[in-house]
Amino acid sequence: MVESTVHATHAVVTLDVALPGIIWGWMITLNMWAKSIGTGVILVGAFLLYRHKKDEMPNLRWTMPLISFVFLNIFLLFTLTDLHQPYRMVNIFLHPHWTSAITVGAWMASLFTALITVMLIIGVGEELPGVPFKGCKLTAWGSRNGALYDKIFPFVVFLAIPVTLYTAIIMAESSARELWQAPAEVMQMMWAALLAGSAALILVSGKWSAEARKDLALVLAIATFFSFLMYMGEYFFSFKSSEAEATLAYVHAGGAYNTEFWFGMVLGFIVPFFIAVGSMKSDNKTLLRFAAILALVGLYMAKDVWLKIPQMLPLS
Amino acid sequence: MKLGFLVDLNLCMGCKGCEVACKVENEVPLSSWRLRVKYIDIGTFPDAKREFTPLRCNHCENAPCERICPVSALHYLENGIVNVDSARCIGCAGCMMACPYGAIYMDPETNTADKCTYCAHRIESGMMPACVVICPVQANIFGDLDDDNSHISKYIMEHQGAVQVRKPEKHTNPKHFYVGGGTQTLDPLAQQRLEGYSLFNNITHLDHVGDPNHGVIDRFLAPFESHEKLDNKSFVDFDNHESEGGH
Numbered sequence: 001m002v003e004s005t006v007h008a009t010h011a012v013v014t015l016d017v018a019l020p021g022i023i024w025g026w027m028i029t030l031n032m033w034a035k036s037i038g039t040g041v042i043l044v045g046a047f048l049l050y051r052h053k054k055d056e057m058p059n060l061r062w063t064m065p066l067i068s069f070v071f072l073n074i075f076l077l078f079t080l081t082d083l084h085q086p087y088r089m090v091n092i093f094l095h096p097h098w099t100s101a102i103t104v105g106a107w108m109a110s111l112f113t114a115l116i117t118v119m120l121i122i123g124v125g126e127e128l129p130g131v132p133f134k135g136c137k138l139t140a141w142g143s144r145n146g147a148l149y150d151k152i153f154p155f156v157v158f159l160a161i162p163v164t165l166y167t168a169i170i171m172a173e174s175s176a177r178e179l180w181q182a183p184a185e186v187m188q189m190m191w192a193a194l195l196a197g198s199a200a201l202i203l204v205s206g207k208w209s210a211e212a213r214k215d216l217a218l219v220l221a222i223a224t225f226f227s228f229l230m231y232m233g234e235y236f237f238s239f240k241s242s243e244a245e246a247t248l249a250y251v252h253a254g255g256a257y258n259t260e261f262w263f264g265m266v267l268g269f270i271v272p273f274f275i276a277v278g279s280m281k282s283d284n285k286t287l288l289r290f291a292a293i294l295a296l297v298g299l300y301m302a303k304d305v306w307l308k309i310p311q312m313l314p315l316s
Numbered sequence: 317m318k319l320g321f322l323v324d325l326n327l328c329m330g331c332k333g334c335e336v337a338c339k340v341e342n343e344v345p346l347s348s349w350r351l352r353v354k355y356i357d358i359g360t361f362p363d364a365k366r367e368f369t370p371l372r373c374n375h376c377e378n379a380p381c382e383r384i385c386p387v388s389a390l391h392y393l394e395n396g397i398v399n400v401d402s403a404r405c406i407g408c409a410g411c412m413m414a415c416p417y418g419a420i421y422m423d424p425e426t427n428t429a430d431k432c433t434y435c436a437h438r439i440e441s442g443m444m445p446a447c448v449v450i451c452p453v454q455a456n457i458f459g460d461l462d463d464d465n466s467h468i469s470k471y472i473m474e475h476q477g478a479v480q481v482r483k484p485e486k487h488t489n490p491k492h493f494y495v496g497g498g499t500q501t502l503d504p505l506a507q508q509r510l511e512g513y514s515l516f517n518n519i520t521h522l523d524h525v526g527d528p529n530h531g532v533i534d535r536f537l538a539p540f541e542s543h544e545k546l547d548n549k550s551f552v553d554f555d556n557h558e559s560e561g562g563h
Binding site: 086 | 346347349354357359371383384387405416482486499506507520523536
């Protein structure tokens with residue numbers, strides 16, 4: 001009768017109040033997913049610019065900040081929307097509490113988005129004159145300040161790293177959820193950014209050189225491989241914490257979260273990995289785009305499960 | 317001064333008087349609890365017994381909720397109480413994710429985080445917390461941990477070896493102690509939680525966090541909406557003739 005803790009203790013809760021359900025739900029999953037794309041395109045874009053000439057990726061200068069801008073705004077919108085008092089978001093700037101990763105992250109993400117906006121204006125001004133309309137003063141200013149783009153870009157690349165990682169620290173500060181350990185979450189966030197960044201750029205790389213696309217496939221393959229490895233390590237070998245084990249039981253035991261998790265692993269990591277490895281040898285744009293879409297869908301599913309299952313554990 | 321709490325589980329008889337007193341004193345809304353008493357049945361028939369565990373905020377010295385709060389809505393008072401400033405709270409629920417004791421809830425009326433404050437408003441006026449006053453067996457012991465002559469300090473000294481805190485491995489340094497507790501009563505992972513044993517009904521998990529009647533868009537519209545003035549008559553004088561008859 002001592003084969004498990006509960007049987008050994010024979011303790012059953014016979015009267016209690018209703019406990020809160022999922023506190024951080026799909027909006028936070030979407031928030032993390034969108035941020036991974038928003039920062040990932042900058043990191044992967046910087047890698048491509050280091051490896052290749054600009055001529056090989058003709059639209060990168062404006063597509064990179066455009067994708068980043070769009071997904072950072074999705075991230076910021078859902079950060080705001082998830083608040084129960086959205087108008088008080090301003091308190092983060094008026095009454096910042098610097099021990100909180102939420103505060104530090106909000107400041108960094110705001111600065112990052114502002115810099116990305118400047119890059120977008122310059123990128124569009126230079127490459128797409130007449131967008132959004134002829135005589136637009138903003139893009140005209142952008143077209144005259146191309147040098148500023150190159151000056152702020154290294155700083156933006158540097159800032160993309162803490163912006164993508166700070167959510168891992170928020171999860172680490174969530175002391176009640178032992179599944180989220182800082183080292184594992186930091187690595188998962190980093191791989192997620194590289195995965196999402198390469199996948200997003202693959203979708204706009206139709207006119208790029210085959211060599212540049214090969215590098216994108218390489219980044220996608222490495223990111224999916226290590227993301228999968230991280231999840232497997234946590235899924236099978238989190239033996240050191242009783243709460244983490246109890247949390248993982250919600251996936252191990254089958255059910256909807258088990259299905260979502262394995263869909264995420266297979267669709268998001270395993271299949272894209274093999275397609276990406278194949279694309280490094282033969283340049284198949286369509287197949288690589290398919291892999292990119294699968295990776296983005298799978299990443300969302302994996303993040304969703306990992307966010308929700310620790311919240312199902314009764315804390316008291 | 318460092319205020320602390322101690323519950324002698326050997327004395328607690330599960331009357332839930334403290335729960336009700338807390339609800340009334342702090343006007344805690346429906347579906348929310350600052351203090352609750354959990355019933356746990358231990359053993360198998362005929363060697364079974366029922367234990368009662370009052371659960372409230374632990375007012376940790378190293379409080380994870382205070383650390384994660386982005387706007388210092390959760391803050392320390394000079395007497396060690398972890399207090400909440402509802403007017404500053406942005407409702408991010410970070411504190412709910414950080415508190416290892418599940419002691420924080422999202423108030424459905426204000427849509428801000430709230431929790432036990434050891435009745436800070438009463439203490440400021442020189443009174444004891446409501447749950448201490450109401451307890452018929454004096455199982456709740458409250459006082460200054462810095463004062464060696466306080467009741468709580470003496471009680472801790474008298475019961476050395478039997479004093480416990482919840483989840484000490486979290487290094488939160490709780491200022492809420494239990495005497496007479498054990499793994500079965502204090503560790504939620506050592507308890508089986510079956511469906512259908514919740515207070516008053518069969519709801520074991522709340523679908524919503526915060527106001528159930530306010531969706532995402534409503535949160536943005538709330539400051540601009542005017543609500544009809546409600547009085548007792550509003551709840552009695554229903555206009556439901558059409559749905560009831562038609563003839």
